[in-house]
Structure formats: C-alpha cells, structure tokens
Amino acid sequence: MFAAPLPDTGVSEILGLLKVLDDQGARADVFRFAQELNMDTSELLPILQAAELLGFVQTPGGDVVLLPLGRRIVDADINTKKSILREQMEKLPLFRFFMDFLSNHPEKAVEKSVILEELTLLVPTESPEKQYGTLLKWGRYGEIFGFSHDTGRFFLNTRGRRRRTPRAGDAHGLPPANVPDSPGPPAAGGEVGDVGGGER
Amino acid sequence: MTSAPLVEFRGVRKTFKRERGETVVLDDVNLQVGDGDFVAIVGPSGVGKSTLLRLMTGLVTPDSGKVLFEGRELRGVNLEAAMVFQSFALFPWLNVEQNVRLALESRGIDPHVSRTRTAYYLDKVGLDGHEEAYPRELSGGMKQRVGLARALALEPKLLVMDEPFSSLDALTSVSLREELLEIWADSTLPVNTVVMVTHLIEEAVELADRVLVLTGQPGKVRDDLRVSLDRPREKQSHEFDEIVDRVFSLIV
Ligand SMILES: Nc1ncnc2c1ncn2[C@@H]1O[C@H](COP(=O)(O)OP(=O)(O)OP(=O)(O)O)[C@@H](O)[C@H]1O
Ligand SMILES: [Mg+2]
Numbered sequence: 001m002f003a004a005p006l007p008d009t010g011v012s013e014i015l016g017l018l019k020v021l022d023d024q025g026a027r028a029d030v031f032r033f034a035q036e037l038n039m040d041t042s043e044l045l046p047i048l049q050a051a052e053l054l055g056f057v058q059t060p061g062g063d064v065v066l067l068p069l070g071r072r073i074v075d076a077d078i079n080t081k082k083s084i085l086r087e088q089m090e091k092l093p094l095f096r097f098f099m100d101f102l103s104n105h106p107e108k109a110v111e112k113s114v115i116l117e118e119l120t121l122l123v124p125t126e127s128p129e130k131q132y133g134t135l136l137k138w139g140r141y142g143e144i145f146g147f148s149h150d151t152g153r154f155f156l157n158t159r160g161r162r163r164r165t166p167r168a169g170d171a172h173g174l175p176p177a178n179v180p181d182s183p184g185p186p187a188a189g190g191e192v193g194d195v196g197g198g199e200r
Numbered sequence: 201m202t203s204a205p206l207v208e209f210r211g212v213r214k215t216f217k218r219e220r221g222e223t224v225v226l227d228d229v230n231l232q233v234g235d236g237d238f239v240a241i242v243g244p245s246g247v248g249k250s251t252l253l254r255l256m257t258g259l260v261t262p263d264s265g266k267v268l269f270e271g272r273e274l275r276g277v278n279l280e281a282a283m284v285f286q287s288f289a290l291f292p293w294l295n296v297e298q299n300v301r302l303a304l305e306s307r308g309i310d311p312h313v314s315r316t317r318t319a320y321y322l323d324k325v326g327l328d329g330h331e332e333a334y335p336r337e338l339s340g341g342m343k344q345r346v347g348l349a350r351a352l353a354l355e356p357k358l359l360v361m362d363e364p365f366s367s368l369d370a371l372t373s374v375s376l377r378e379e380l381l382e383i384w385a386d387s388t389l390p391v392n393t394v395v396m397v398t399h400l401i402e403e404a405v406e407l408a409d410r411v412l413v414l415t416g417q418p419g420k421v422r423d424d425l426r427v428s429l430d431r432p433r434e435k436q437s438h439e440f441d442e443i444v445d446r447v448f449s450l451i452v
Pocket of ligand 2: 249250251362
C-alpha cells in the first residue's frame with residue numbers, strides 16, 4: 001500500500017488560510033492570494049494541499065475555493081475546529097493505517113523507529129523523519145496520536161477520545177452530511193450549552 | 201462592585217539610568233483601562249510600549265505619578281495580571297503541562313488545583329493532546345497557545361500581551377488572533393480585559409475596542425481612539441481602512 005504524503009505544514013497555517021480565504025469571499029486566484037499574503041507560491045502550496053487533502057478547499061484551475069466544510073470550520077469555536085479536524089484526519093489513509101496498526105498492538109504504542117520503517121514503505125518518496133514529524137503534529141492536535149518521552153513510544157491516543165463527550169455544535173447548526181460520526185449537538189439550540197465549568 | 205477603572209495611570213513618569221545621566225522614557229502618562237476592555241497600544245519602536253505594560257504588571261515602578269489597579273496603588277508585582285510574551289518564554293526542559301503548572305505553583309497554587317486548572321485551560325486553547333510535548337516539538341503557533349494557556353490559568357483580571365503574534369508567520373497569526381478574540385469574548389472564562397502591544401496597526405484595529413497611540417520622546421499618550429466597528433470585523437471594508445489610516449497618520 002502507498003499513501004498520500006502529508007504536506008509539510010501545521011494546523012495553525014491551515015486554519016489561518018481558511019480564515020483569510022473566507023474573508024476574501026471564499027474564492028481566490030492562488031497566485032494573487034499568495035502575493036497578498038506576502039508569501040511565495042511555493043510556501044503556500046503545502047498549506048493549500050493540506051487544506052485540500054482534509055476536504056476544506058478545492059483548487060480548480062489555479063483558483064482556490066472554500067468548500068462548505070471549510071466555511072464550517074472557520075465559523076466553529078476552538079474545540080469544534082479540533083473535532084472537525086480530527087474527523088477529517090481520521091479519513092486519511094496514512095492516519096487510518098497507523099490507527100489500525102496501533103490498535104492491533106497490545107500496548108497501543110510502538111517505538112518511533114517502527115513508525116519510521118512503516119513510513120518508508122508507505123510514502124517512499126518522502127523523508128520519513130519529516131512525515132513522522134507532521135503525523136505527530138497533526139495527530140496531537142486531533143488527539144489521535146502522541147509521543148511519550150517517558151516511554152520513547154509513539155502511541156494511539158485512546159484517552160482523549162473516550163473522555164471527550166460530544167460538544168455543542170458550532171453556532172451555524174447542523175453537522176455536514178459528508179462527515180460521518182459528526183459530534184453534532186443532540187438537540188437544536190445547544191450552542192450555549194458548553195459552560196465548561198464542570199471540569200474544574 | 202467598584203467603580204474605579206481596572207487600571208489607571210495618573211501622571212506616570214518613568215526614567216532609566218544611562219551611563220551618563222538618565223533618560224525619561226515615559227512622561228505624564230494618563231490612561232484608564234476599564235473592566236472588559238480590549239486595548240491595543242501602538243507606537244514607534246523605543247517609545248516605551250513594553251515599559252508601559254511592565255508598569256501595569258508591577259514589574260516596573262513609576263518614578264512619579266501613580267499606577268492604580270482597581271483604585272488602589274500598585275505595590276510590587278500585580279498578582280491580578282498575567283503576561284504573554286513575544287518570545288513565548290517557555291522552559292525548554294519542561295513539557296507543555298509542566299510549563300503551565302509551574303506558573304501556577306510558583307504563585308503558591310496547590311498542586312492538586314494546578315493540575316485540574318492546567319487541563320482546563322489547555323483544553324480552552326485547543327491543546328488537549330499536547331500535554332507531553334516539549335516546546336522544541338511545537339510550532340510557534342502552538343508555543344504561543346501554551347503561553348496563552350499559562351497566562352489564562354492564572355485567572356488574571358488583566359491579560360497583558362507584548363507583541364504576542366509578531367514572531368509568527370502571517371497565517372498562523374491569523375488563527376491565533378481569531379482564537380484570542382474567542383477567548384476574550386467567552387464569558388465563562390475569568391479573563392475579560394486585555395491590553396496588547398502591537399506594531400501592526402491593522403492588528404490593533406481588528407482586535408481592540410480602543411487604540412492608544414504612544415508617541416514622542418519621552419513617550420506620551422498621543423491619542424486614544426475608540427474602534428466601534430461591529431464584530432467580527434470586516435477587514436476589507438472602507439470603515440476599517442479609514443481607522444487604520446487615521447492611526448497611521450498619528451504615528452508618522
Ligand atoms: N530596564 C531598562 N534599562 C534601561 N533602559 C531601558 C530599560 N527598559 C527599557 N529601556 C529603554 O526605554 C526605552 C523604551 O523601551 P521599551 O522597550 O518600553 O520600548 P518599546 O516601545 O516597547 O519598543 P519596541 O517597539 O522596540 O519593543 C528604550 O529606549 C529602551 O532602551
Ligand atoms: Mg517593546
């Protein structure tokens with residue numbers, strides 16, 4: 001099996017890009033967009049690729065267009081953004097592979113070197129160290145993976161997802177149809193229900 | 201309830217010793233910050249913006265004049281204020297959770313309380329899942345979220361930020377500005393009042409209710425502009441540009 005490589009960028013950049021695109025009317029010419037951001041097109045490219053891979057934008061013929069899910073994540077609050085990102089990451093073949101791989105492991109964790117070996121096979125064209133770094137960065141944000149310096153192991157984050165109850169949805173309503181298992185609100189009008197004080 | 205402003209400067213003068221003599225950095229500074237305000241401070245480099253923030257946090261004391269907090273003159277470090285730094289100021293040998301906990305425990309907060317509070321505020325800035333990460337593993341944006349969580353966890357009445365986004369790339373700072381506004385507007389969080397130094401006028405106008413313009417040598421409050429644009433603010437709008445231009449013309 002080969003998997004699409006993860007573009008070398010982070011969640012903050014992706015979210016920033018979506019916000020700027022939304023501010024500009026949800027559609028822009030890629031070249032002009034880069035100019036306005038004072039970025040080189042080659043700097044912008046991995047961020048665009050990541051946003052596309054995650055289902056937030058499309059890039060038809062030199063333009064970049066915000067998709068409904070992209071709009072939804074822009075409007076969402078911090079923790080809803082996080083759960084939308086998690087759902088999208090969990091659909092990526094590379095993520096699926098390591099989620100399966102780790103859940104079949106009795107300790108749900110393996111040495112970093114094992115992950116690097118797998119990455120060499122899965123995405124042979126890319127630097128495994130870089131892919132590992134991105135997998136960990138994204139995976140931490142999505143609360144899917146982690147790395148413990150105490151054990152020296154890359155692990156499946158089961159704690160985060162079991163503990164997390166569905167949050168009130170973002171202020172703009174219904175979960176999108178194209179996202180399975182969306183943590184949408186159980187009832188309408190729940191957007192102010194997340195008081196949050198209960199954890200204190 | 202107190203009717204005094206959260207922060208008040210009355211005729212504040214601050215000098216620093218030089219090799220020969222001394223320089224007056226700030227002179228006759230008068231200002232008020234109300235509870236719930238988001239105030240941005242702009243002005244040329246060296247005008248005394250960071251010094252002004254340090255006066256609010258009690259890390260620096262005025263040579264004359266008064267700095268009042270909730271109507272009382274500040275003496276020593278202001279325990280009701282917390283700072284977010286441009287350079288993040290995280291301890292590299294501590295992980296994310298330990299960095300936040302250390303700030304709490306060094307203020308005498310019980311370890312049991314500090315643990316739950318740390319978890320609560322890491323969640324608020326979206327950092328669940330990063331507890332065990334070390335600063336070197338994090339992007340600038342994630343480091344600054346730790347900086348923000350650490351300040352929020354102190355549950356200060358005043359959050360002061362010294363150019364918090366200026367070492368981040370353009371897109372990363374876009375997402376952090378958004379998140380900061382969300383946190384400021386969140387009535388379930390204790391922090392209501394923000395004073396932020398920035399060198400980006402657009403950033404000031406995007407975020408703040410008031411923009412204080414500091415100019416001169418010594419620095420003085422040249423102007424105090426109210427930004428009454430609706431939120432979320434339309435950065436592409438004519439009104440937005442107008443205010444940016446006005447602030448700009450006051451500085452140059
Ligand atoms: N502890 C100090 N000892 C001596 N001089 C100082 C001290 N702190 C600041 N200064 C001087 O006071 C002046 C104002 O400094 P300050 O850092 O407040 O300016 P600023 O407006 O924040 O500048 P910048 O935009 O570059 O951050 C500068 O000339 C600086 O050199
Ligand atoms: Mg400064």
